[in-house]
Amino acid sequence: MNKYKYFENVKENAYFTEAPCQFCGATENCLDGAFFERDDIESICLNCFEKKQVEVDVPDYIRDRIKNDSEKKFGELRFTPPVPWIQNNDWPVCCDDYMVFIGEWEQDDFIKASENNDGKALLKKLLHKDLIELVENWDALWDDIGYETAAFVFKCPYCGKIVVICQDY
Numbered sequence: 001m002n003k004y005k006y007f008e009n010v011k012e013n014a015y016f017t018e019a020p021c022q023f024c025g026a027t028e029n030c031l032d033g034a035f036f037e038r039d040d041i042e043s044i045c046l047n048c049f050e051k052k053q054v055e056v057d058v059p060d061y062i063r064d065r066i067k068n069d070s071e072k073k074f075g076e077l078r079f080t081p082p083v084p085w086i087q088n089n090d091w092p093v094c095c096d097d098y099m100v101f102i103g104e105w106e107q108d109d110f111i112k113a114s115e116n117n118d119g120k121a122l123l124k125k126l127l128h129k130d131l132i133e134l135v136e137n138w139d140a141l142w143d144d145i146g147y148e149t150a151a152f153v154f155k156c157p158y159c160g161k162i163v164v165i166c167q168d169y
Ligand SMILES: [Zn+2]
Pocket: 021, 022, 023, 024, 025, 026, 044, 045, 046, 047, 048, 049
């Protein structure tokens, strides 16, 4: 299987569907078309996706987050399995490149990654800066993680920074 520059561990972190691939009929490793932001894709297997049969419709404002070499980086992002966004595509950028999606974290994942088993403190530290000002109640946000709220986690391959994007169902 392909390694994707912007997506770590596809088998674990991508959303798959039972529906057979609409290009080759394969029934295994079919990406769920719901996250491609297109009406014409229901299911595409990783093989067909790696052959670039279809690209994800990533909005232009995501391209505009990159200063240098944006066409190349944006082009590669469009051929990256989609993050299962609940709301809008909000792929974060660091060091002038897209951060690598490393998965959705539940409370346990935050606790394991934290010092002193304080997952909530880690969430506060890692939440994307644009989202921090929107938080009215940290306890409520923490309680919702894994339930009403998904925490998408990204890592910068250059500086190592980790950022969390939270979205609500
Ligand atoms: Zn296929």
